[in-house]
Amino acid sequence: MRALSGLVGLCCGLLLSFQADAQRPPAPPQAATPPAGVDSVARLTADDATTWLDGFMPYAIARGDIAGAVVTVVKDGQILVRRGYGVSDVAAQTPVDPDRTLFRMASVSKLMTWTAVMQLVEAGKLDLDADINQYLDFKVPERGLPITLRQLMTHTGGFEANIKYMWTSEAVAEAGGIELGPYLKRRVPAQIFAPGTVPAYSNYGTSLAGYIVERVSGQPFAEYVEQHIFVPLQMQHASFRQPLPPALRALVTKGYALGSGKPRAFEVTPSAPAGALSATGSDMARFMIAHLSAAGGHDTAILKAATSQLMLTPQTRFAPPLNTMALGFYEIDVNGQRVVSHAGDTYSFHSQLFLFRDHDVGLFVSLNSAGANGITGPIRRELLENFADRYFPAGAPATAAAVDTALAKAQSRQLAAPSYLDSRRAETGIGRTGILTQTRLEALDDGSLRLPRLKQPNGQPTTFKPIGPWLWQASNSELRLAAILKDGTPVGFAVDSSSPFNVFLAAEGYRSALWLKPLLTAAVAALALAALAWPIAALVRRRHGRVLGWPRSTLLAYRLSRAACWLLLLVPAAAMAVMAWASADFARLDDRLDPAVIGLGIATVIAIIGGIGATAWNLVQTVRAGRGWLARLWAALLLLSACVLAYALVLMGLADFALNY
Structure with missing residues (x-):
């Protein structure tokens, strides 16, 4: 992870x-x-x-x-x-x-x-x-x-x-x-x-x-x-x-x-x-x-x-x-x-x-x-x-209009419900790897909104107090936050400091971090556990002179599924290494990176096909071998985890082979 x-x-x-x-x-x-x-x-x-x-x-x-x-x-x-x-x-x-x-x-x-x-x-x-x-x-x-x-x-x-x-x-x-x-x-x-x-x-x-x-x-x-x-x-x-x-x-x-x-x-x-x-x-x-x-x-x-x-x-x-x-x-x-x-x-x-x-x-x-x-x-x-x-000091502040607290609470909860994507973003190839790093708002009990992404000088997130319908102002500055409405319904928000050229739009359901991040975390944890347990269990068995008494096909499926777990996890690790190399000198983000991008695409496709195929076969062989319900559940969980990580890798553009990222 x-x-x-x-x-x-x-x-x-x-x-x-x-x-x-x-x-x-x-x-x-x-x-x-x-x-x-x-x-x-x-x-x-x-x-x-x-x-x-x-x-x-x-x-x-x-x-x-x-x-x-x-x-x-x-x-x-x-x-x-x-x-x-x-x-x-x-x-x-x-x-x-x-x-x-x-x-x-x-x-x-x-x-x-x-x-x-x-x-x-x-x-x-x-x-x-x-x-x-x-x-x-x-x-x-x-x-x-x-x-x-x-x-x-x-x-x-x-x-x-x-x-x-x-x-x-x-x-x-x-x-x-x-x-x-x-x-x-x-x-x-x-x-x-x-x-x-x-x-x-x-x-x-x-x-x-x-x-x-x-x-x-x-x-x-x-x-x-x-x-x-x-x-x-x-x-x-x-x-x-x-x-x-x-x-x-x-x-x-x-x-x-x-x-x-x-x-x-x-x-x-x-x-x-x-x-x-x-x-x-x-x-x-x-x-x-x-x-x-x-x-x-x-x-x-x-x-x-x-x-x-x-x-x-x-x-x-x-x-x-x-x-x-x-x-x-x-x-x-x-x-x-x-x-x-x-x-x-x-x-x-x-x-x-x-x-x-x-x-x-x-x-x-x-x-x-x-x-x-x-x-x-x-x-x-x-x-x-x-x-x-x-x-150019500010004049005397105008008398603040009364705020409907009940309305502010309802509007803050509604605006804080989705997860948001920056309008300024890449959608092609490996440029999409940041797609799950989305922005959240937090609705507070008094109708205020907290924006964790925007830090105050003391490192604390900025809190915006309601000052009108769908409008909030930072508690310590003139900075304002406003909802973007379509037919009276919020579809995004903006903050004064970037509103001229960047807004935050609600992420589509199929790639919302609200559900995908927790699921992805669980999936990666399961795959990592299986990958790490495989060599450890083998060493323990060898030390105690024990062998797995399964049919040959079941044993092969087990080993391939664990190898697939490693492959699925190594792809994002390799992508991180490539991007770390490029980030050391951003002039490297040119045609010189193309072989690595293509290689990542090939590795991703192999990992997805091999990961889903191997874990699916492992589930079939686990059932056919008559293994217990816990083994079957674990095999099913690995298949589901492989599918979730594969879905995330596709969302992040690692399988696109696109060179204009």
């Missing part, structure tokens, strides 16, 4: 986009909130922000074991603060320079892609609501309806989240192995939702949009962005190129798992429009200024004001009143302020951009290490919340 559980947990960790933050650094002391009626924004000065950041960031990165960070703040069209913290190279002790040190932007890169798309929409060369296939030189399969650019920009194209080819090496990039068009054509993911119906974060969808920019503009994507975004905004060190040009390669910070550890290799992604940008803190400040200016009604060098308004308009809310996507940006409102954002994470780099659009204020942060215990998420969240509390 340890092998199976480990495999499920490992693969789930590869696929989940919504992470529960395990630890949050305590906030440094803050100034008192201004009295009501005082213009708190006026306090946002270069001196005050610098002093505050210099108190927060060094402590945060030191506690989190992060090598270095950069933070920039912009206001009223100017760079207010640009600060580097820690080092870009631990061995050389090179300090972070906000003007010259390049950080990897990860998914913040998507904002460049979406800006490029909106430029071409503005020019009349793209239609947000047209079938994307009219812009491509290959056909993306449709699930009932065509996919549009609007759906790509809101992560509602319906694509599964594959893990193959997410990362590769600089050697592959130097050899020309990451051309965007060929990459997209060879790894078209399955469309698991009808377009426009479910938010499911998609790097592939963003890369498709980048390829459309490339085809419609007639320029390679990296060149288009350089000419139409970087040059007009004087983002002198920004680049999507992989590897970086020699002049920039010497300036990029090294990436670390832990600041106290060794540096990792430069992370190359074939999905360049979704995550390949390298840039300095000052580059990102100029990008924020341009978007804030356009949002404020001014035409800029990259977008007209009307285009910006369209880009920042919220789209469909799948779990109202929670946050949702605009076109490329997503809402992350705080203290009653309208804030749009985008985060980005590679294995080493963790970045986020926040635009306080009503105040012409922007905040950007990037960290060059994963840090300890998933600390980068809490640091970014704490930075935003403390920044907002300091400069």
Whole structure:
């Protein structure tokens, strides 16, 4: 069972986009909130922000074991603060320079892609609501309806989240192995939702949009962005190129798992429009200024004001009143302020951009290490919340509406009944191994809901108190949880922190962990007991000079059934070993893994056929030999256990032979 559980947990960790933050650094002391009626924004000065950041960031990165960070703040069209913290190279002790040190932007890169798309929409060369296939030189399969650019920009194209080819090496990039068009054509993911119906974060969808920019503009994507975004905004060190040009390669910070550890290799992604940008803190400040200016009604060098308004308009809310996507940006409102954002994470780099659009204020942060215990998420969240509390404090809370306790109890029980799957998930081949790692809600006696997956800073699960029909709020923050209703019946739920691009949908009955996990646990225990007891019993008999006096066919069936138990258990163990090898360097998740995937498929099919066949024959021979009822019951239990594990292996995709996982 340890092998199976480990495999499920490992693969789930590869696929989940919504992470529960395990630890949050305590906030440094803050100034008192201004009295009501005082213009708190006026306090946002270069001196005050610098002093505050210099108190927060060094402590945060030191506690989190992060090598270095950069933070920039912009206001009223100017760079207010640009600060580097820690080092870009631990061995050389090179300090972070906000003007010259390049950080990897990860998914913040998507904002460049979406800006490029909106430029071409503005020019009349793209239609947000047209079938994307009219812009491509290959056909993306449709699930009932065509996919549009609007759906790509809101992560509602319906694509599964594959893990193959997410990362590769600089050697592959130097050899020309990451051309965007060929990459997209060879790894078209399955469309698991009808377009426009479910938010499911998609790097592939963003890369498709980048390829459309490339085809419609007639320029390679990296060149288009350089000419139409970087040059007009004087983002002198920004680049999507992989590897970086020699002049920039010497300036990029090294990436670390832990600041106290060794540096990792430069992370190359074939999905360049979704995550390949390298840039300095000052580059990102100029990008924020341009978007804030356009949002404020001014035409800029990259977008007209009307285009910006369209880009920042919220789209469909799948779990109202929670946050949702605009076109490329997503809402992350705080203290009653309208804030749009985008985060980005590679294995080493963790970045986020926040635009306080009503105040012409922007905040950007990037960290060059994963840090300890998933600390980068809490640091970014704490930075935003403390920044907002300091400069945009919340007004007096509105009088809370009375909550119908009886109704809240009934609704919490109803919502907590199923087991849930992330909308962002893989459904092909070994990518499906995490399918049984599902999310549960716990209904409490007062109508509250507990979400064990989402941890508080003290490690305890987050509890949400009812504040309205099908709506709950965290007891210690503004975070909300809402049910997703269909014809008045809950079919899922979402949480503010991820609701724009990921929701939780009730698992179908045939693969619900509610019944399958307990049954699978019992099945694995029975098979393991039989497998382990076989050699032990043989040794005991040999020591005491005893033999099994059964007919030859019965004895053969017994031995084959026990060998089959071992085979059934070794398959998930082998799968775990393969995934552990790949997880040591995610660039290995490419064609090099194909022989192992095919081998796993062959082994799984043999184990399923052999396991069910051998245990079934053992049951028949046990009955024919006239053995006692206990032996017959045990033989029947082994057959049932083999069937259950075989079913789970099929559900987890180990018998698919699919190479586009």
